[in-house]
Amino acid sequence: MPVHDWTRVSAGTFHDFHTAWMTAIRTALNEGLLPADHYALCEQFAGDVGPDVLTLRSAEPDAGGGGGSVAVEAEAPPKVQFTATTQMDLYALKQRTLVIRHSSDDRIIALLEILSPGNKSSRQAFRAFLEKAVAALAHGYHLLLIDLQPPTRRDPQGIHGALWGEISDDAYVAPLDKPLTLAAYSAGLLKKAYVTPIAVGDALPDMPLFLTPADYIPVPLEATYQEAWRGVPRRWRSVLEAAKT
Numbered sequence: 001m002p003v004h005d006w007t008r009v010s011a012g013t014f015h016d017f018h019t020a021w022m023t024a025i026r027t028a029l030n031e032g033l034l035p036a037d038h039y040a041l042c043e044q045f046a047g048d049v050g051p052d053v054l055t056l057r058s059a060e061p062d063a064g065g066g067g068g069s070v071a072v073e074a075e076a077p078p079k080v081q082f083t084a085t086t087q088m089d090l091y092a093l094k095q096r097t098l099v100i101r102h103s104s105d106d107r108i109i110a111l112l113e114i115l116s117p118g119n120k121s122s123r124q125a126f127r128a129f130l131e132k133a134v135a136a137l138a139h140g141y142h143l144l145l146i147d148l149q150p151p152t153r154r155d156p157q158g159i160h161g162a163l164w165g166e167i168s169d170d171a172y173v174a175p176l177d178k179p180l181t182l183a184a185y186s187a188g189l190l191k192k193a194y195v196t197p198i199a200v201g202d203a204l205p206d207m208p209l210f211l212t213p214a215d216y217i218p219v220p221l222e223a224t225y226q227e228a229w230r231g232v233p234r235r236w237r238s239v240l241e242a243a244k245t
Helices: 011-033 123-138 158-167 221-229 234-242
Strands: 038-043 053-058 082-086 107-114 142-147 180-187 191-198 207-212 215-219
Touching: 011 038, 011 053, 011 107, 011 215, 011 221, 082 158, 107 207, 123 142, 123 158, 123 180, 142 158, 142 207, 158 180, 158 191, 180 207, 191 207
Parallel strands: 107 142
Antiparallel strands: 038 053, 053 107, 082 191, 142 180, 180 191, 207 215
16 A cells, blocks of 8 residues: 555544554564564653654563564565664763653563654654654664654654764765655664665555564564554545545
8 A cells, every 4th residue: 555645634633543553563563573572562652752652572681582583684684775884972972861761670672653743843842752762772772763754854854864863974865756764773782774765655665673683573564554544534535545646
């Protein structure tokens, strides 16, 4: 199913779809994509920053990949268009005030977030989101960011361009015909990005979600998008589908 132009509907309408999509991804992961010692939860994370975040947890304090995960180099490198590697200067990050914590004893492995219009609605909101993402990588949490919102003056090269500019001296320039972004990050000592730019009308590829710096699971974005789309009210389906004709 081609990606829709979600700017044609209200932020609340996208939020409803966003919630359903996150739930569909959680279900797919928990029904067998994840190794047996990992599980996924939809939850609010880091206070009021980001209303819908999927967190992956390990049931054992030192559990690694294994199970259904794929080794990056040995078996199947992720099928993405761009990759990049950088080493974060952790000393430079000590001045950041955002700290990600959770009361659970189970260890957080990774975060997945679908950006909403609200994440880009103001300089303060965007800065809060960006700081949360940078802090997550600094703490060793792998990330998968799904951004179907068009670039703004705060992220003219998309969310990956903004995030990579925070942790690396290397610039990323998004293709003009592919302004939306799917970006996975492996958060080992060296931070590695796996980026696929997309556009309205494209089918969604699977994207890697890392469980260790070298092991990932493919997240079925297309199938889960379709599952969430089934619940979109006809009133808004007609608006979004009319944009493709």
